[in-house]
Amino acid sequence: MPVTLDAHQLVVAISSRALFDFEEENELFEARDDHAYMDLQRQRLDVPAKPGAAFSLVKKLLAFNAEEPRVEVVVLSRNDPISGLRVFKSAAHYGLDIQRGAFTRGASPWRYLRSLKAQLFLSTNEADVRTALAAGVAAARVMPQSARASEAHPDELRIAFDGDAVLFSDEAEQVYQRDGLSAFQDHERAHALHPMAAGPFKPVLQALHRLQQAQIGSMRVRTALVTARSAPAAERAVRTLMDWQVEVDEALFLGGLAKGEFLREFEPDFFFDDQAGHIASASAHVPSGHVAAGIANP
Structure with a gap:
């Protein structure tokens, strides 16, 4: 066989x-x-x-x-x-x-x-x-020249994800690119109760969630959503994860702040983002990968 x-x-x-x-x-x-x-x-x-x-x-x-x-x-x-x-x-x-x-x-x-x-x-x-x-x-x-992962958490796999075009679809990002921040916030406020469609990394987050729930030996999983969203757009992101019945341990709603220094404190083994600028900020501090998906990556 x-x-x-x-x-x-x-x-x-x-x-x-x-x-x-x-x-x-x-x-x-x-x-x-x-x-x-x-x-x-x-x-x-x-x-x-x-x-x-x-x-x-x-x-x-x-x-x-x-x-x-x-x-x-x-x-x-x-x-x-x-x-x-x-x-x-x-x-x-x-x-x-x-x-x-x-x-x-x-x-x-x-x-x-x-x-x-x-x-x-x-x-x-x-x-x-x-x-x-x-x-x-x-x-x-x-990014092969990324900073290497911290050795401070040998028994904990730490992974950080961007939201739009990574965990979620780029539906909202399209609104932002076309009409600007104010229209994006209005769109997300109006659709707060409507879960976003899946982005390419939803299955990866789900797989990590299964590992997390399995409680295998001494190994643990810790995940983070690190996004340029802020309130009121934060609500839709959280409600989407709730609808998927998938948890993240930390959520950083940074409202456009550079992500690198925040990721340095979270100390992930890897970070995924669709924006080249965010990857440039992150890779100086943590291992990073560019997800060439969505409207930001024609």
């Missing part, structure tokens, strides 16, 4: 450069000299790569498998098979139980997301991220 991934598992696909720090090696790859890149990776097969921006996120997600398999992490990468071997060896060095991977040597790997039934795709390649989002998979472009 063929092996299948459990339908109840959270399946995360991640590129090698999002998981590990391959920035030095990537300079050769960007120069279109893939043979030099492969030679360098071959020379470093037994040298563990340094942790990358999404390393802490992956390490903590895999820690939820202590009692039974709940999370599957698969490497989905434009790297070549030789570089893929280094990825597997580096993962083993750090005790990451990553057994599956697809390495496509420059070709887009996103097409394997459907076969994997992945709910989340993290990559440093914007084109792959946009294609995955268009196919209905939650995806974010990892």
Whole structure:
């Protein structure tokens, strides 16, 4: 009987450069000299790569498998098979139980997301991220130069989400972009009792909520909504989460304030936002990923 991934598992696909720090090696790859890149990776097969921006996120997600398999992490990468071997060896060095991977040597790997039934795709390649989002998979472009996650919460997975175009649809953001802040506030006040449609990351939040409710070993989940919304538009965001029967532990309604310093205090293992400006503010303090969805990302 063929092996299948459990339908109840959270399946995360991640590129090698999002998981590990391959920035030095990537300079050769960007120069279109893939043979030099492969030679360098071959020379470093037994040298563990340094942790990358999404390393802490992956390490903590895999820690939820202590009692039974709940999370599957698969490497989905434009790297070549030789570089893929280094990825597997580096993962083993750090005790990451990553057994599956697809390495496509420059070709887009996103097409394997459907076969994997992945709910989340993290990559440093914007084109792959946009294609995955268009196919209905939650995806974010990892900023490889982001600050690394804090080590202050070893037994707590912390993830922060923007609201509009990330957890929620960009319906309200379209009003804001077209008609301005006052019209946005009026629209949200008038629709406060009407839940927003789902954004691309609703399934990810739901999966985290299931992990949170499971109370697995010593690992815990802590989530935060970090949004430019403020009152009165805050009400619709909260009521939407209530309608979904999904909880977040913290909600920061910042009314347009820069998010970076607030995220520095929350100390997430990863933050997702659709606005490039917010990601620029956040990535100086925490691991961050750009969700190229909605009207802000034509």
